[in-house]
Amino acid sequence: MPSAVSTSFADEVRLSFVASLYNKRGTLAAGMVAHLVTTLAIYLRIDDPFYLYAGVALFATWALRTLDMLAFDRLEKSAFTLADTLHWEKRYVAGSLVAAFLLGTVCGHALVMAQDAFAVLAAISVTIATMISVVGRNFGSKLNVDMIILAACLPMMAGFMMARDPFMMVLAVLLLPLFLTTRSLANGVRDFLFNSVTAERKTSELAERFDTALNNMSHGLFMLDGEGRIEVANRKAREFFSVDRNTDLTGRALKAALRLGTRNGVIAKENFAQISEHLDSLVSGRDDRALVRFDKNSWLEFSARYRGEKGVVLIFEDVSERIQSEKRILHMARYDNLTNLPNRSWFKEVVGLKIASAQPDQNMALAVLDLDDFKHVNDSMGHVNGDKLLCAIANRLGSLSRQKFVVSRFGGDEFVLFLPNVGDVEDLHATMDHLIDTLRGTYIIDGHKLFVSLSGGVVMSKAADLQLEEMHIQADLALYEAKRRDKNRWTLFEASMDQRYTERQSMKAALREAIRTHSMDLFYQPMFNPQGTRIVGAEALSRWIHPELGPVSPAVYIPLAEEMGIISELTCCVIERAVQDARNWPDDLQVSVNLSAHDLNDRAIVSVIADALDRSNLAPGRLQLEITESGLMNDLKTAREILTELRSMGMSIAIDDFGTGYSSLSYLDMLPLNKVKIDRSFVRDLTKVPKKLKLLRGVVHLARELGLEVVVEGVETEDQLVMISDNNCADIIQGYIFGTPMPYGAFIELANKLSQNPCGLTVVGQSGQTRNSGS
Incomplete structure (x- = not known):
């Protein structure tokens, strides 16, 4: 069952064919003139009034058909239904049928009644010529073709038969293949044109769909020929490079688009050379994918699809948001979301790199800091102000580090510091004293003055012997000892602390x-x-x-x-x-x-x-x-x-x-x-x-x-x-x-x-x- 779309299309083609019948009035007028001249010549030759009447009838038929065509011209074809098309097709066929029948009758009369060689030759010639015009003018309607052939053929063949001449009867039989061939040619022309129109229509629809799809892609596209020149650039590509729609990129090198992008501020000038190098690698086939940075906050990801000697298709998309999201996700995975300090896992990774690059006899230290009575701040002022205090302390720690040590917040009010290069114990004492003195003091939080003191535990080790997890445990023990003694101080780990810790754990168990x-x-x-x-x-x-x-x-x-x-x-x-x-x-x-x-x-x-x-x-x-x-x-x-x-x-x-x-x-x-x-x-x-x-x-x-x-x-x-x-x-x-x-x-x-x-x-x-x- 044909689809509604294909049926609608067939109706449109049929209407166009019927309209072609009504539109070709010049050939119809020329045929009318030929018919009048022929009937008038025969009349003058044999002085038979039948031909005079036939000429008048042909002229009247032409005049009526012309008026009918003018009426068709005045109609709004866009509102036509299939029934309207069939109606006007039948009206045209009726006129063609009358004209063809008159011509056939003229031929039959010449063969049977006139008995004049000129009359027969003239009548048959003009009728045959009219038949041939069916192929060039009246092919638009299959019904019209059949009616014209039948109306013209039957009287002519009857005339040959009525001549009772065996040779004439042979001619009557030989006319049949001619008429059938004419009918076949007319139908063939119509079918060919129908198929051509259908193919053109489909090609146009495909081209329109391709153009729509191409220009509505979320990706940009450049199609390059074998010499690297632009054959196709979709709308998104123009938008990416800020190329005006009136600027024709066809036949231009890809770098022309880059220059336009640089001129329009899309591409940072300092990145032009690097971007060109990336694109050259894609066009030449050295790479099939590339992530290209256009400016500080703009990234495009290119992929290449090769067409052999015909060139390459570059498809690209703006991945700036994705890159920024990945950076944010990476930052969230590595940093504490409250203080923006490295979290536990990123701290371990950074410290691991510093340990790996250190000299074996290099002194390193790990410090654990804890706010004294921080719970009281949360209880009395609320957790929001407690968080603000943690951020303020983190800011001071950040300003102190200056790449001298790695700072992290492990959770709660616990801050961990790694000192990658410590001279000796005295140097460590000086650093920690300065650190504690800088962090302790008055903080203004939400209009309230808070005096903050900290306790700390520190452990020092040679890089060759350093075990980070073990150092953290030892620093925690030193912190516990500092709090046990009298808070607001820091303590260096000693072996006896480990023994006391073990005893305490045993007592807990x-x-x-x-x-x-x-x-x-x-x-x-x-x-x-x-x-x-x-x-x-x-x-x-x-x-x-x-x-x-x-x-x-x-x-x-x-x-x-x-x-x-x-x-x-x-x-x-x-x-x-x-x-x-x-x-x-x-x-x-x-x-x-x-x-x-x-x-x-x-x-x-x-x-x-x-x-x-x-x-x-x-x-x-x-x-x-x-x-x-x-x-x-x-x-x-x-x-x-x-x-x-x-x-x-x-x-x-x-x-x-x-x-x-x-x-x-x-x-x-x-x-x-x-x-x-x-x-x-x-x-x-x-x-x-x-x-x-x-x-x-x-x-x-x-x-x-x-x-x-x-x-x-x-x-x-x-x-x-x-x-x-x-x-x-x-x-x-x-x-x-x-x-x-x-x-x-x-x-x-x-x-x-x-x-x-x-x-x-x-x-x-x-x-x-x-x-x-x-x-």
């Missing part, structure tokens, strides 16, 4: 294992009423016996657990063990457990405590939870929600070490507290400094006004106890005067002893005198 296996011990420090006649409870205190080092102070392993992020696991162990032990105590005794800052930031602690109470079947009211001000600093809202939920479950809440922080008074109002544990600093020198007693009495009065019980910690002497009791400053006493932290068994023994001695415990004061605590 042992602590993790002790917590995992629940092998931590619990000691209990009893809490008494002020008279010392009754134990009201005990504070559970974890203790760790290292398998090799023996007892480890809580001041050592608790910060270690916080550093390792396992302080919550330690809390869980203490809670589980404490409630299990407390269920075997007398029902009136409470056990007190400390919660860390991490515990108060995670609601999971509520489930941990609830599950432990369920497993031990201990009443919630017998569990007291102690919190410190430092544990409330990070997220007071979450801590208050957690404590409120625990309080609602029946547990009592005590604030520990009260009075050591600046915001303790606000916590008394904001938190769901039951007790206040006054810090030992209020008791120390209580008997020597009168102001201490006034301060203690004021705090106690405030707490009791808020309905809170008062626990005084750190009571160690009888004089302290007497003064506290005489001034009614405590509801509960906790201190060495009544008992130090003791194992579970010792605590049970003390509780039993007290129950057997209703008068209370005998305590020893600093004076050495003894007295009954119940007296």
Whole structure:
């Protein structure tokens, strides 16, 4: 089934053929004149009026056909449909049929009636000539060709037959091949022209499509002949080189386009020679691809397609954006996106190159710098200002380096420096002192003045012995040592630091294992009423016996657990063990457990405590939870929600070490507290400094006004106890005067002893005198 496009095209060709019939009026007029002259000559020759009438009929037919042609000329052909074309084709065929039939009749009449050789010769000659004109004029319509031949042939052949002359009859038969040949020639001409028009149309369409595709390519194209001259240049190529559309590049050398590009500012003049060299390599076949830089920010990528001796096709595209993107991606892969300093991987690569090019005995150093208390900046001023501070420090580092050393930011507030050429230790000291002095100081961040100090760790090594990863570990150890000593300084690595680091790592592993296996011990420090006649409870205190080092102070392993992020696991162990032990105590005794800052930031602690109470079947009211001000600093809202939920479950809440922080008074109002544990600093020198007693009495009065019980910690002497009791400053006493932290068994023994001695415990004061605590 022909497509709509091909059908439309065939209709257009048919219309053009029909229009050609109506347009060739000159030959039609010439034929009319020949027909009139012939009929008039025959009439004058044989004096037969039939020919006069025939001439008049031929003239009238011509006149009507001419009027019809003029009417066709006035029509708008663009609106023609196939039906319109067929209609006008049939009208033309009708006129041709009448004219041809008249001529055939003239021939038949001459053969049958005239019996005159001139009349026969003249009539047949003009009819045959008309038949031949079918090939040159009337081929446009197959129907027209057939009708003219039939209308002219049949009367002529009938005339030959009616002459009843065998020779005439032979001529009648011989006319048939002539007429058929004429018909074939006319149809052949029409088919040939149709095919030619079709081929031309397709060629034109292909040329138009090729031109459209060529000029709408996103790539530029130059087609060069065998001598390197331009045959074709598409629109994109002209745009790339800023060549005006009116400038004809055909036949010109490729360098002419380069010169135009240079003149129009597309190509940097200093790059002209290099660009010409690249293009010559492509045209000559030495290269088939080339990346050519036209100016600072413009790059074109060329590829060559060779056509043998016919030349070459150069296709190129603007890859400037791609090159810039690749540069940005490479920069992102190599540099820290905040400070624009080399990141870890690029730092290692650059340092590796410097190590490879160094002399074996060349001294090199690696330094790790860390901002002191940077977390406080983020917490108090926000991470945005923290980032601005890091950028400001990075800028100072960048201005200091001047290619003398390689600077990198490894993340957070950690900066790493590699010094590729260090003279000796004194030279290193001078460099690091200058570096630290330059970096420390006041920074203006978002209108705020910040004083910044840094700590650093440095390690030095010969190039031949240098192992970068190992140096980084050693520099970190030196940094840790600098922070441990007193921040705001730098420390050079020593071998003993490695040993301490190994020991510390070993201790971390042992602590993790002790917590995992629940092998931590619990000691209990009893809490008494002020008279010392009754134990009201005990504070559970974890203790760790290292398998090799023996007892480890809580001041050592608790910060270690916080550093390792396992302080919550330690809390869980203490809670589980404490409630299990407390269920075997007398029902009136409470056990007190400390919660860390991490515990108060995670609601999971509520489930941990609830599950432990369920497993031990201990009443919630017998569990007291102690919190410190430092544990409330990070997220007071979450801590208050957690404590409120625990309080609602029946547990009592005590604030520990009260009075050591600046915001303790606000916590008394904001938190769901039951007790206040006054810090030992209020008791120390209580008997020597009168102001201490006034301060203690004021705090106690405030707490009791808020309905809170008062626990005084750190009571160690009888004089302290007497003064506290005489001034009614405590509801509960906790201190060495009544008992130090003791194992579970010792605590049970003390509780039993007290129950057997209703008068209370005998305590020893600093004076050495003894007295009954119940007296």
